[in-house]
Amino acid sequence: DTAVSQTPKYLVTQMGNDKSIKCEQNLGHDTMYWYKQDSKKFLKIMFSYNNKELIINETVPNRFSPKSPDKAHLNLHINSLELGDSAVYFCASSQDPTAEQYFGPGTRLTVT
Amino acid sequence: SQQGEEDPQALSIQEGENATMNCSYKTSINNLQWYRQNSGRGLVHLILIRSNEREKHSGRLRVTLDTSKKSSSLLITASRAADTASYFCATETGANNLFFGTGTRLTVIP
Numbered sequence: 431d432t433a434v435s436q437t438p439k440y441l442v443t444q445m446g447n448d449k450s451i452k453c454e455q456n457l458g459h460d461t462m463y464w465y466k467q468d469s470k471k472f473l474k475i476m477f478s479y480n481n482k483e484l485i486i487n488e489t490v491p492n493r494f495s496p497k498s499p500d501k502a503h504l505n506l507h508i509n510s511l512e513l514g515d516s517a518v519y520f521c522a523s524s525q526d527p528t529a530e531q532y533f534g535p536g537t538r539l540t541v542t
Numbered sequence: 543s544q545q546g547e548e549d550p551q552a553l554s555i556q557e558g559e560n561a562t563m564n565c566s567y568k569t570s571i572n573n574l575q576w577y578r579q580n581s582g583r584g585l586v587h588l589i590l591i592r593s594n595e596r597e598k599h600s601g602r603l604r605v606t607l608d609t610s611k612k613s614s615s616l617l618i619t620a621s622r623a624a625d626t627a628s629y630f631c632a633t634e635t636g637a638n639n640l641f642f643g644t645g646t647r648l649t650v651i652p
Contacts, residue, residue, distance in 0.1 A: 533584035
């Protein structure tokens with residue numbers, strides 16, 4: 431069974447659209463994350479969600495909003511997509527914020 | 543920024559040789575972790591070393607940590623073609639997330 435899964439794996443959309451990426455973990459972890467990896471492979475934390483506490487990287491535009499319907503899910507919603515949003519987005523989870531993280535396979539978002 | 547920096551950015555070695563990657567960071571940490579990323583895949587956790595530890599082994603991996611120099615190294619012994627990947631260090635500082643370095647791209651030539 432996949433520990434951390436993301437859907438879709440690929441997402442191609444036009445500028446201005448709104449899209450969501452879903453993430454689910456079946457590890458029973460308490461903490462989940464969203465990362466953005468750009469073309470230079472730099473991995474940047476966007477959000478972490480631990481025990482209903484959302485910590486936002488303040489450099490992330492407010493067009494990005496995480497939504498957690500329950501502890502096993504942390505979805506990423508993006509409004510008014512821009513060309514610069516093109517990247518690979520990774521979801522991850524961990525038992526707590528200090529522990530090793532388990533990553534999903536990534537979602538490659540291409541905005542045209 | 544707490545972001546770590548890996549050195550070198552890219553490393554190419556022959557199969558069977560050892561590969562050493564270094565990571566430097568800026569502020570105090572609780573632990574430091576190393577991850578591997580194969581092309582087009584998510585990151586995979588390799589090893590975690592706590593701030594009060596100096597060395598840790600896992601199979602062919604050896605990690606050292608020098609908190610006085612704010613640096614860590616990852617040694618892969620007897621490398622294999624399958625070790626070809628990008629390797630990232632990540633620091634845990636109590637800020638509820640990890641800060642990842644810029645990565646080292648390792649190529650092992652068969």
